[in-house]
Amino acid sequence: MNIQQIIAMLRERGYKVTPQRLAVCKVILSSKDHPTAEQIYRKVKEEHPTISPATVYQTLHLLTNAGLVQELGFSDRVSRYEPNTSPHINVVCEKCGEITDYEAESIKELWSKIIEELGFKPTGQRLEVFRCRDKCRKSAGI
Numbered sequence: 001m002n003i004q005q006i007i008a009m010l011r012e013r014g015y016k017v018t019p020q021r022l023a024v025c026k027v028i029l030s031s032k033d034h035p036t037a038e039q040i041y042r043k044v045k046e047e048h049p050t051i052s053p054a055t056v057y058q059t060l061h062l063l064t065n066a067g068l069v070q071e072l073g074f075s076d077r078v079s080r081y082e083p084n085t086s087p088h089i090n091v092v093c094e095k096c097g098e099i100t101d102y103e104a105e106s107i108k109e110l111w112s113k114i115i116e117e118l119g120f121k122p123t124g125q126r127l128e129v130f131r132c133r134d135k136c137r138k139s140a141g142i
Helices: 003-012 019-029 037-047 053-065 105-118 134-139
Strands: 070-074 077-082 089-093 099-102 128-131
Touching: 003 019, 019 037, 019 053, 037 053, 037 077, 053 070
Parallel strands: 089 128
Antiparallel strands: 070 077, 089 099
C-alpha cells in the first residue's frame, strides 16, 4: 500500500492524517520483522519527538482493523505486529521470541484450497511453528 492509499484509507475512516500517524504507518508497513508497539514508538520518536505511545497504539489498532497488519499476541510476551498478511507460516523461537516468515507456493495453494472448502473468505489467518534456534540452544547449553 502506498502513502496515497494510506491517506485515503485514514480519511475514509474519519481519522486525521497527521505526520505522526503516517510515520507509524510507514514504519510498520515497511517492516521486514515483527516489531512491538514499543519498538515502533522508539523508531517514530526519532523523527517525531512529540509523538505519544497512545498515537502509536491507536494507529496500530486502526491498521489491524483495516486488515493491513495483524497483531500477534503470545501468552508470555508482548504483542508483535505482522505487516505480512499473505498466507505464510511464522517460525517462532521459543527461547528468544524471534519470528521469521516461511513463505512457499505450497502454502498459498493450500490456503486457496482451504478457503474454497470453507466456502467463505476468512478475515485473517495465523499459523505458527515453534522451535529453538541453534544460536539460542547453544547459549542455553542445550
